Amino acid sequence: MDLARLTLKDCEEIEEFFVASTGMKPGFTQLSAGLINFTVECVDLDGVTLIWSGNEGCHRWHDEAPETGLHFAFAVSAEEPILFQGREVDQSQMAMWQPEAEMDFLMKGKTASIDIGIEQELLEELGWNVSGPPVMGIPEETRARLTSTCKAIRRAAQLQSLPKRPEYAQAIIQAWRDQLLDDLQDVVMPWGAKECPAAQSADRPTPYQLIRLAETFFNGLPPDQMPDMENLSKEIGVSRRSLFRAFQEHLGLGPRRYFELKRLNMLRRDLKAHAPDETTVTDLALKNGFVQFGRLSQLYKNQFGELPSTTLRARSN
Numbered sequence: 001m002d003l004a005r006l007t008l009k010d011c012e013e014i015e016e017f018f019v020a021s022t023g024m025k026p027g028f029t030q031l032s033a034g035l036i037n038f039t040v041e042c043v044d045l046d047g048v049t050l051i052w053s054g055n056e057g058c059h060r061w062h063d064e065a066p067e068t069g070l071h072f073a074f075a076v077s078a079e080e081p082i083l084f085q086g087r088e089v090d091q092s093q094m095a096m097w098q099p100e101a102e103m104d105f106l107m108k109g110k111t112a113s114i115d116i117g118i119e120q121e122l123l124e125e126l127g128w129n130v131s132g133p134p135v136m137g138i139p140e141e142t143r144a145r146l147t148s149t150c151k152a153i154r155r156a157a158q159l160q161s162l163p164k165r166p167e168y169a170q171a172i173i174q175a176w177r178d179q180l181l182d183d184l185q186d187v188v189m190p191w192g193a194k195e196c197p198a199a200q201s202a203d204r205p206t207p208y209q210l211i212r213l214a215e216t217f218f219n220g221l222p223p224d225q226m227p228d229m230e231n232l233s234k235e236i237g238v239s240r241r242s243l244f245r246a247f248q249e250h251l252g253l254g255p256r257r258y259f260e261l262k263r264l265n266m267l268r269r270d271l272k273a274h275a276p277d278e279t280t281v282t283d284l285a286l287k288n289g290f291v292q293f294g295r296l297s298q299l300y301k302n303q304f305g306e307l308p309s310t311t312l313r314a315r316s317n
Helices: 011-022 120-126 140-159 166-191 207-219 229-236 240-251 255-273 281-287 293-304 308-314
Strands: 003-008 028-030 038-044 048-055 058-064 070-078 082-084 087-089 093-097 102-108 111-118 135-137
Touching (some): 093 102, 140 166, 207 229, 207 240, 229 255, 255 308, 281 293, 281 308
Antiparallel strands (some): 028 058, 048 111, 093 135
C-alpha cells in the first residue's frame, strides 16, 4: 500500500497525473496568477484508488469521466464555496462521476478534497448499479465515518506499516479497501433512489448555461482568432451586459479576460511541448491569437511567473 506524494506545478502535470491514476480526462484552466502548487497523495487499494488533493488559487475543472468505473469526490475543507455548473456545493455534498459524464467545477481559495475511484470489475463484483444526480448531500455521520477511514488509510500508507510477507500485506490492503467500500456503500445506496432535478427552462438560461454557450462559440473559432464580444453576444442571443454579468457571477472575471486566460493556458501547453530549435515564441503566440507581443510577455509573466521564452527554453534544459 504505497503512497505516491507529488507536487504538481502546471496544467500539464495535473492533467497527466489524473489521466494516469484515474483514467479521467481533466480540462484544467488556471484562472489565478502564480504557481499552482497542487499537491496529491495517491494510494492504490487493489481496484480502488484513493487520492487526497490540495490546492490554492482559482481554477476551473471541466472533466470527462472514463468509459468505465465510478468516481466520487468531496471537499474536506474549502475557504470558499465550490461552484458546480453555477451552483454552490458545500462540504455536506458529494460528487459522482458516472462513465463518460462531464463535470464542471470552479474552486476558489485553499481547498482540500478526497477522490475515490472504483474500477469496473470491482463494481460488478459488488453489484453496484448507481444512477442519479451528479451532486448529492450526504448525512454528516456518514461523511464523518468515510473521512475517518480515508484518513486512517492515508496515515497507514504514510507510515509504510505493511508486513514484509506479500500475503499478509495483501490481506491488510484488502481489509482497508473493504472498510472503505463499506463506508462508501452508505453513500451509494440512497444515491440510486434519487431523481435528477428538473432542468432549467430553456428560455431563461442560467449564467452557467450562458458561459457554456459562449465556450461553444469560442471552441469553434480558428485557433489564431480571439472572440469579439459583440459577435459573441449576438451569437448566443443576449446583451453584452448580460453576458458580462454571467461570467462575473460564475467565474469572477469578464468574458474577454476569461478567454484571454484560456488562450494563455493553450499557449503555455504549446511552449512546453516544443523545443527552441523547433519553433519560436512569436510563431506559437500568433497560432494562439496573440499579436501584441510586448503585452503578451507581461500577461504571461503575471500569470505564470516567467516569460514565454523561459518556458520554451525549459524543454532543452
